[in-house]
Every structure is written in structure tokens, then in C-alpha cells.
Amino acid sequence: MPGNYRKLGDLPLVIPVFPLDGVLLLPGGQLPLNIFEPRYLNMLDDAMSGERIIGMIQTRPHQSADIQTPALAPVGCAGRVTSFAETSDGRYLITLTGVCRFRAGEELPVRTPYRQVRADFTPYEPDLREDGxxxxxxxxxxxxxxxxxxxxxxxxxxxxxxxxxxxxxxxxxxxxxxxxxxxxxxxxxxxxxxxxxxxxxxxxxxxxxxxxxxxxxxxxxxx
Structure with a gap:
């Protein structure tokens, strides 16, 4: 498992999330991403200086009138950045490797331009095990x-x-x-x-x- 995440205690309690509808990350899967939006470039900078964990999540359709901060789906998947490259025009080309699914809990009132949630990995602890x-x-x-x-x-x-x-x-x-x-x-x-x-x-x-x-x-x- 990427980053040697073997038990729930190895995972961070708060994670940045990247809402992206129609995109799915699963534990063990590899997801290439082309990051160019400033707030998500900021998110990658912070992630690379810390746990390198990002939560991929979709939004709930018709659940929020706020276009800028649509309601998040109840479940996402945390991935670790396992490949990183920067292009000449300032984009980041990364690969996220899925670690564990999570239930999206409270969204924090942060000052960062990207969103952060409390992640409950408990229901998906089996994602951390390779069991044949x-x-x-x-x-x-x-x-x-x-x-x-x-x-x-x-x-x-x-x-x-x-x-x-x-x-x-x-x-x-x-x-x-x-x-x-x-x-x-x-x-x-x-x-x-x-x-x-x-x-x-x-x-x-x-x-x-x-x-x-x-x-x-x-x-x-x-x-």
C-alpha cells in the first residue's frame, strides 16, 4: 500500500479534497491528473510538503445552490501522490494511488483556497489489507x-x-x-x-x- 498505510492510525484525520465529478479513484488504483487551476496547484504544494494525501470525491447533484462550493458526496477515496512532474507552463502532472475510502465528515472553515474535511476511514479499514x-x-x-x-x-x-x-x-x-x-x-x-x-x-x-x-x-x- 502506498506510503505504508497499514492501519487507521496511519491516516490523517483531516485531508484536502478535490471534487471532480465523473472521476473515480479506488484503493490500489492509479489515477493520472493534470492540475492547472490555481487553488489545486496550491493544494498540491501543501500536500507535497506534508502527507501527500488528497481525497478524490464527487459532488451531490442538486444538493446546493452554491455553485462555488457544491455539496460533497458522502464517500470519497484518499490517494497518495506517487508521481509528480511540473510542466514548463506551470501545470502539475501527478499520479494518485488509491489508499483507502473515507466518509466525508465535517468540512473545516479553512482559509486555504481548497476544501478540507474530516475523513472517517473506519468503515473502510479493509481497504488497507491485501487479503487475497x-x-x-x-x-x-x-x-x-x-x-x-x-x-x-x-x-x-x-x-x-x-x-x-x-x-x-x-x-x-x-x-x-x-x-x-x-x-x-x-x-x-x-x-x-x-x-x-x-x-x-x-x-x-x-x-x-x-x-x-x-x-x-x-x-x-x-x-
Whole structure:
């Protein structure tokens, strides 16, 4: 686990948050980000001089009249900055590696231009453990792969099937949940799935529902 976070006491009580709808970070996943907004450049400067922890979180639609500070979703995922580079025009190119999900508690009345919350990691302590989930999920991965094939055909997408079929099952589930173009509410459902088994079931259902529907969008591609 990035930063050797092995128990709840290793995690900070207060974390900066980066509200970004439609973007999902899961424990163990890697999320590349291109940071250019001044308040989030400030957030990165502060994070890099401290714990290097940032909480990725979505907002709650229609829950706040304040466009500048929309209400936050109840659950996010904390990640640690594991790659950092600065461009010639002042942007930061970073990679966040997911550490642990959290429930967003009280938002602090801070003077920083970015938002900070009290993070309750307690409900998601199992995120910190590597417990062989890959072996247990592998036995029932065929339905997910079949649903994925229909989804990709329906969307006009392509992936490397060799990599997909050889990947550890939990890594495949999480990488698909992060990479596929689900809407924000669907991304939130994948994030809040309590276990990898529930996330697999949710992911499979979303793939099957999409493949059974009518797609009016132009075909796209994913890397």
C-alpha cells in the first residue's frame, strides 16, 4: 500500500479534497491528473510538503445552490501522490494511488483556497489489507468478461483482451470501474460497493444494462 498505510492510525484525520465529478479513484488504483487551476496547484504544494494525501470525491447533484462550493458526496477515496512532474507552463502532472475510502465528515472553515474535511476511514479499514481477494473473485469472473465484451461491442470500444483475461480479478474489476465512461451516479455506486464482490456485481449489472440499451453516441475508444 502506498506510503505504508497499514492501519487507521496511519491516516490523517483531516485531508484536502478535490471534487471532480465523473472521476473515480479506488484503493490500489492509479489515477493520472493534470492540475492547472490555481487553488489545486496550491493544494498540491501543501500536500507535497506534508502527507501527500488528497481525497478524490464527487459532488451531490442538486444538493446546493452554491455553485462555488457544491455539496460533497458522502464517500470519497484518499490517494497518495506517487508521481509528480511540473510542466514548463506551470501545470502539475501527478499520479494518485488509491489508499483507502473515507466518509466525508465535517468540512473545516479553512482559509486555504481548497476544501478540507474530516475523513472517517473506519468503515473502510479493509481497504488497507491485501487479503487475497483476487483468488476468491477469479472463480466467478466469466459473467463479467462476457458482459464486458457485449458492452465494448455496443460502444465500439476495444481493449487488450490478453491483458484483461490475465489480470488479477480484483485489479481488473477496479481498473474497469475507474476507466469506463459511466455517469457520476454509477461511478459513486461502484465506489460505495462495500466489497470487491459487490463491486463486481454492480459493474456487471451496469455493463449488461448498457449493452441492452440503445446507444445514440458516436463510437469512441479507450486506452
Amino acid at each position: 481477494a483476487s483468488e476468491r473473485t477469479a472463480a466467478d469472473i466469466d459473467r463479467l468478461l462476457a458482459a464486458l465484451r457485449r458492452y465494448l461491442d455496443h460502444r465500439g470500444l476495444a481493449i487488450d483482451w490478453g491483458d484483461a483475461e490475465s489480470a488479477p480479478s480484483d485489479a481488473l474489476i477496479n481498473s474497469l470501474a475507474m476507466a469506463l465512461p459511466f455517469d457520476p451516479l454509477e461511478k459513486q455506486a461502484l465506489l460505495e460497493a462495500e466489497t470487491i464482490f459487490e463491486r463486481k456485481a454492480t459493474l456487471t449489472a451496469l455493463l449488461e444494462i448498457d449493452a441492452a440499451g440503445t446507444d445514440d453516441d458516436e463510437p469512441t475508444s479507450i486506452q
